[in-house]
Each structure stands twice: as structure tokens, then as C-alpha cells.
Amino acid sequence: MFTTRPTLQGTFGMASSTHWLASSAAMAVLEDDGNAFDAAVAAAFVLHVVEPHLNGPAGEVPILLAPAGTGPRVLCGQGPAPAGASIAHYTSLGLDLVPGTGPLAAAVPGAFDAWMLLLRDHGTKSLADVLKYAVGYAEDGHPAVERIGATVETVRELFETEWTTSAEVYLPGGRSPAPGGLLRNPALAATWRRLLAEARAAVPDGAGAGRREAEIEAARRVWREGFIAEALAGFAARPVMDTSGERHAGTLTGDDLAGYAAHYEEPVTHDWNGWTVAKAGPWSQGPALLQQLALLDDDFGAPGSGAEYGSAEYVHTLVEGTKLAMADREAWYGDAEGADVPLRALLSPAYNAGRRALIDAGRASYELRPGSPDGRAPRLPALVSGERSPRVPAPAAAGAGEPTVARDGATRGDTCHLDVVDRWGNMISATPSGGWLQSNPVVPSLGFPLGTRLQMTWLEPGLPNSLTPGRRPRTTLTPSLALRDGVPVLAFGTPGGDQQDQWSLHFLLAVAVRGTFRGGYDLQGAIDAPNWHTEAFPSSFYPRAVNPGTITVESRAGDDVIAGLRRRGHRVTVAGPWSEGRLCAVARDPETGVLSAAANPRMMQGYAVGR
Structure with missing residues (x-):
């Protein structure tokens, strides 16, 4: 049959992703003698830069990996609801749905730690080796794809009046990113440079063969307990306009960030x-x-x-x-x-x-x-079964979440995906998402926003996907x-x-x-x-x-x-x-x-x- 492109074939390595720059970064790592897992981490951090309307470092990622000669495993990078994210707290604010935007919808970020765990356990490259591609695109700029600017336009008024820290990155000089125009995020580049410097400084010179793993562990601590955790928790405490039409602060704290770690599961x-x-x-x-x-x-x-x-x-x-x-x-x-x-x-x-x-x-x-x-009676949420109707405010703040961007559904969005296989037979599939530019205001000292995955939970007790502190929201x-x-x-x-x-x-x-x-x-x-x-x-x-x-x-x-x-x-x-x-x-x-x-x-x- 006719196809738009050939199916690529070879014997050295293959990478496929939702953006050509991420695929190319993955291939560059493979060419530098990295394996599929090194390549996937490099591609993922590039996706944070070149598809900021679709994912970010404070989002989440489920990963399926199959090291050569073994069966598949799941690496869960989905963070749970913060300790303070109880149904009672949300309903006390007059809500019957978790808002689609803002810090009140933020789960504990999971993506960064999952990529670090993958790199530590299955990669061969240093953190600096895999991060350099993302740092370069954030610092020197990358040609913006058309949908970045289109997404920013749907939230222009919100950025200009409420989320002004986002406007500084995505509306420089009052203009949204033009297709093909260079888009830079120097704050994000500075975040990764500082993280690398602190991770290096935390490992003694005599660490020897274990230095690579020790630096990755140090980076995980910086994210959980250092300057990144401090900035995320501080920003989550600020009231922000969300899809409810009101300003709410989040529930995410430094203790939530310090207590989270990605983990492996059986598929x-x-x-x-x-x-x-x-x-x-x-x-x-x-x-x-x-x-x-x-x-x-x-x-x-x-x-x-x-x-x-x-x-x-x-x-x-x-x-x-x-x-x-x-x-x-x-x-x-x-x-x-x-x-x-x-x-x-x-x-x-x-x-x-x-x-x-x-x-x-x-x-x-x-x-x-x-x-x-097993003969058990199913139970649906009252808002689905028709027992109650949700109170949805008139359109105010844009950003309904994935897959829609605008509250009226006029602009469609997605998330990201990447797959890599190498010449040794290592294989990985991952779907990074969350922490979109339209999900929460950019944390100005970091260059990226929090996510909104809690919007997928229900504010009704007793359901499998009820909002529960410490429990993961069911994700798509x-x-x-x-x-x-x-x-x-x-x-x-x-x-x-x-x-x-x-x-x-x-x-x-x-x-x-x-x-x-x-x-x-x-x-x-x-x-x-x-x-x-x-x-x-x-x-x-x-x-x-x-x-x-x-x-x-x-x-x-x-x-x-x-x-x-x-x-x-x-x-x-x-x-x-x-x-x-x-x-x-x-x-x-x-x-x-x-x-x-x-x-x-x-x-x-x-x-x-x-x-």
C-alpha cells in the first residue's frame, strides 16, 4: 500500500518520537555509543524544551522498558496526590470537580525522578552527557513548531493578566512564538546547569567508578530537597486563577516532594x-x-x-x-x-x-x-450516572488540560511519545506528559510550570479514582x-x-x-x-x-x-x-x-x- 514515508530499517539503532529534534538527539546518543535508555532520557529532556505545550519536567511519565534478554518492566513516573489533597479540602472551597489548571490540580511531579532512575539503573552515560542537548536548545533556541504559538494564543489574555511569569517566557515583547522562529528558555537552561553543578559538587573526587551513579543520585536529591523543590513548593502556595474562575493555592509542599521516588512494577x-x-x-x-x-x-x-x-x-x-x-x-x-x-x-x-x-x-x-x-456491582461517579450535574463556570481561564487546550475545546493538543531500540536489543516505550505551559504559571526561577494531573480524580468518596492523599490519579x-x-x-x-x-x-x-x-x-x-x-x-x-x-x-x-x-x-x-x-x-x-x-x-x- 501507499505510505507517506518508508518504514526505516537497519541494524544499529532506531528512535521515533513526536518531534524530530528529540528523535535526532536520541540518535546522537546512540551514535556516541549510548544505549536505548541513555537515548530515551536525552530525547525526553529535549521534548520538555521543544514541546512545552505538551509536557514538562514537573509532569509525569509511564515507561515500559525491556533490557536485552529480559522481559518488560514498568517504571512508574506518576506522582501521587499531595498529603493535603483531600476531598474535604476541595469541597470546602465550593468545588465539585478538581480544576483543569492551576496549583490545586498539581500532583507530586514524577517525570524527572523516573528519568533519573532509568538513567542510573539502565543507562551508561553521565547526566551531563544526556542533558546537553536540552540545555543547548533551551539556551540557544530552537525553531518553534506552529502549535506552540497557537497554544499560547489561546491563553494570551490569561498570561497577560494573571500568569505573567508565563508571559515572560512565551510572550516576549507581547508576541507569541512564530512558527520557525527561535524560541529560547534561558531560565530552564540555567536550572539544568545549576543542577549539574550541584550534583557534581556533591560527589567527592575519589568516587571512582561509581561517580556516574552518585551524581545522578545527587541530582535526585537536588530535585526533591534542594533549590528546585523549594521553588516548586513556594510557587504552589501562591493563589492562582484556574478553570473554576477563582484563584486557589495548591496543596503541594516540600515534604511531598522530598517523600516521592519513582519505582518499578510488573506489567x-x-x-x-x-x-x-x-x-x-x-x-x-x-x-x-x-x-x-x-x-x-x-x-x-x-x-x-x-x-x-x-x-x-x-x-x-x-x-x-x-x-x-x-x-x-x-x-x-x-x-x-x-x-x-x-x-x-x-x-x-x-x-x-x-x-x-x-x-x-x-x-x-x-x-x-x-x-x-466476580459478581461485584459496578459504581459510577454521580456526575456520570446522572445523579448530579457538575457546576461548570462560564468560560474564564483557559487551559482545560489534555487533550484540549481551551475551555471551549476549540484548540486541540496532545502529549508526547518516544520509542527507542538499539543494536543490543534494548527497547523502551514512554509517554511523557503534564507540566504544560498552559497548565500552571511558569515558576520564574526554574523556567517550567507544575502539572495538573489531579484533575483526573473525582471529588466523591469511595470510587477507585477518588482523590486520595498519597494515591496516584488514574492517568491516560x-x-x-x-x-x-x-x-x-x-x-x-x-x-x-x-x-x-x-x-x-x-x-x-x-x-x-x-x-x-x-x-x-x-x-x-x-x-x-x-x-x-x-x-x-x-x-x-x-x-x-x-x-x-x-x-x-x-x-x-x-x-x-x-x-x-x-x-x-x-x-x-x-x-x-x-x-x-x-x-x-x-x-x-x-x-x-x-x-x-x-x-x-x-x-x-x-x-x-x-x-
Whole structure:
């Protein structure tokens, strides 16, 4: 089939990300004899600089990694709710939803510590080696992509009247960043230079072979307890205008920052048609992709299956399965350390046989239908079940969060993603997000803002995703690794909030149903294939809307598919031909060592590199 670009192939190393400069930085590290994990850290810090409307150092990141010769592991860089972030505190302020912007929505930042842990345990390069690319782009400038300026324009009035520290960085001289114009962030560059200097100074000259790891540990302490922690906690205590239309201070403190550390977990997995797919746990939405797969027969999408790949029947079946999986997400998913999530039952054959029977081949469902795993009754938030309606103020402050930017939804945003594989067989998939320029005011001494991930929790007690001090909010961030015969062969993911595991499902099926392993998977063809998404379940982001029966499809899906969906009762929105999905992917054939990579052509920003 025609593809916008070739699937890259080689044997040395491959990197794919949502910005070409991050992919190039990753490749530069590989060329300098670094491994995939060194390269991923370098790319991640570049993404903080070149995609500041999509992620930042004080955001969060889930990481799936597979060191050569081992199975996948999860590295959790999602921070919990601060100790003072109780439901009682928020409701005492007259709120029934966590605001979409401002310090009141800030969880404990997790991204920085996760990248440091990855570099310490699995990398080979020094912190200075991997940070130099981000420092250079922040100090000397980088050509701004169009959507940075477009995002800044949606929050111009807020920056000029309320978040003036953000205006200093993103509205210099009153002008938003012009596409292709150099955008600098000297405060961020100075932050990293100071961190490097303090980390070096904290390690004695005689540290010897352990100096690299000791400096990384020292940097972690600077972030948690030093000048960075002091600046973040001090700024969080300042009242800031947020999406509630009022000014609120946050709950994040120095003790919260000092007490946080990223950590490793075992992934959740599911086998489908010869593939094993690994995801992060139910503090992410990752298991929803596994549930969608569990609803499918092994021959789904194949010729003669009754739902041939790309047909109206095919898309209808996937959309209806998505609705069921996402209804379960809302009823059952939360931080597994604080919520009893019945994952084994949700992925069991018996449970999914019953759920599969709910899919009407000829009719779209307009209901939100969570299941009853192990016979347990599901419970939905009152704002979703219709028992209560949220109090949403008239538009005031912009910045609803991911994936929308403006409160009215007029400007779409995403997050970031990166995948890397090296010649030794190390593989990593990561989805950095949060700490966007439109999430919170820039901390002037640091050059970056806090995040807003607490907006994904509910201010209603007793739910799996209720706001709870010390508990992680359930996030939409969801990188993926896939294995064949127990060997990791594919890393992939996408920005897109609630759409992530919809677009990723379509990509995986395109690879699995249409691809061939010998000679490499057709990664670019799978990324380029016409995509879709539905919003027929509660949004994870403020103001938590539900749009029953909806499906958005790219016009390239074709008139027959669109007509077939409408005949089945779907409320179809026909989007632009290249509007759905932001996927990146890398792969490795374990028999030949051939590496592959591809990236999303939509938005003209994502690129893969390799040789």
C-alpha cells in the first residue's frame, strides 16, 4: 500500500518520537555509543524544551522498558496526590470537580525522578552527557513548531493578566512564538546547569567508578530537597486563577516532594493471536487496551472473519468494544495500592465472553455499561450516572488540560511519545506528559510550570479514582510493548488522552492482521492507515463530558465505511483525512537483528531516525 514515508530499517539503532529534534538527539546518543535508555532520557529532556505545550519536567511519565534478554518492566513516573489533597479540602472551597489548571490540580511531579532512575539503573552515560542537548536548545533556541504559538494564543489574555511569569517566557515583547522562529528558555537552561553543578559538587573526587551513579543520585536529591523543590513548593502556595474562575493555592509542599521516588512494577499482560501485549497497571488506562483485545476473536480482521480489516463491521466492532472497556475503566480502574481492581476477572475468558455478547453487530450502543467482574456491582461517579450535574463556570481561564487546550475545546493538543531500540536489543516505550505551559504559571526561577494531573480524580468518596492523599490519579498515559514467543519485538504509543488506547489498538491490529514478520513489520503502513476514536464515555479531563454514540473518523476511511457506521446508528463526525492518531513505533526481529521504525505524518512533526 501507499505510505507517506518508508518504514526505516537497519541494524544499529532506531528512535521515533513526536518531534524530530528529540528523535535526532536520541540518535546522537546512540551514535556516541549510548544505549536505548541513555537515548530515551536525552530525547525526553529535549521534548520538555521543544514541546512545552505538551509536557514538562514537573509532569509525569509511564515507561515500559525491556533490557536485552529480559522481559518488560514498568517504571512508574506518576506522582501521587499531595498529603493535603483531600476531598474535604476541595469541597470546602465550593468545588465539585478538581480544576483543569492551576496549583490545586498539581500532583507530586514524577517525570524527572523516573528519568533519573532509568538513567542510573539502565543507562551508561553521565547526566551531563544526556542533558546537553536540552540545555543547548533551551539556551540557544530552537525553531518553534506552529502549535506552540497557537497554544499560547489561546491563553494570551490569561498570561497577560494573571500568569505573567508565563508571559515572560512565551510572550516576549507581547508576541507569541512564530512558527520557525527561535524560541529560547534561558531560565530552564540555567536550572539544568545549576543542577549539574550541584550534583557534581556533591560527589567527592575519589568516587571512582561509581561517580556516574552518585551524581545522578545527587541530582535526585537536588530535585526533591534542594533549590528546585523549594521553588516548586513556594510557587504552589501562591493563589492562582484556574478553570473554576477563582484563584486557589495548591496543596503541594516540600515534604511531598522530598517523600516521592519513582519505582518499578510488573506489567499487566494479555495474550492475543500469538502476541503478548504489556501495559502499565490500572493507575493508567493501559489495561483498557488489553480488555479491547480480550473482546476479539483470534481471526478478527482477517479475510472471511465477517469483520474484515478496515470495513464498517470492523470499525463498528472495535468502537463498541472500546465503549465496554472504557466503561469498565471508569467503574473499576484506580491506583492498585489503594483500590481493589479486579484485573484478573476483567481479562478472563468467561467475563469477556459475556461482554462480547453485548455487542450488537447492527446497532451502536448509547449506554455506558460497566460490567460486574466476580459478581461485584459496578459504581459510577454521580456526575456520570446522572445523579448530579457538575457546576461548570462560564468560560474564564483557559487551559482545560489534555487533550484540549481551551475551555471551549476549540484548540486541540496532545502529549508526547518516544520509542527507542538499539543494536543490543534494548527497547523502551514512554509517554511523557503534564507540566504544560498552559497548565500552571511558569515558576520564574526554574523556567517550567507544575502539572495538573489531579484533575483526573473525582471529588466523591469511595470510587477507585477518588482523590486520595498519597494515591496516584488514574492517568491516560499508556505506552505499549508487544512480544512474540516471550521476546519483546515492538514498542509503540501515541499522545491523545482518552484516544491513546483507541489509536494504539488500531495500530496494533494493523500490524498483527496485515503485517508480516519476515522482513519487518509494515510499521509506517499501520500508522498511516485511516484511524478513528469515540468519546462515548466520561472524559478523563475537566469538565469530564460524555458524548454517547459518537465516533470521529478520518475522511480517508471512505464513503462506504462512513455510511455503514451511520446505518448502525453511530453519530459520525467526518474529520480531516490526516487528523486521527499521533503514533510512534520501533521494532526488532529477534532472529535477524533487523530493526525498524516509523512515525506519524499527521501534524508534520513526528519523525523516526535510524540506521
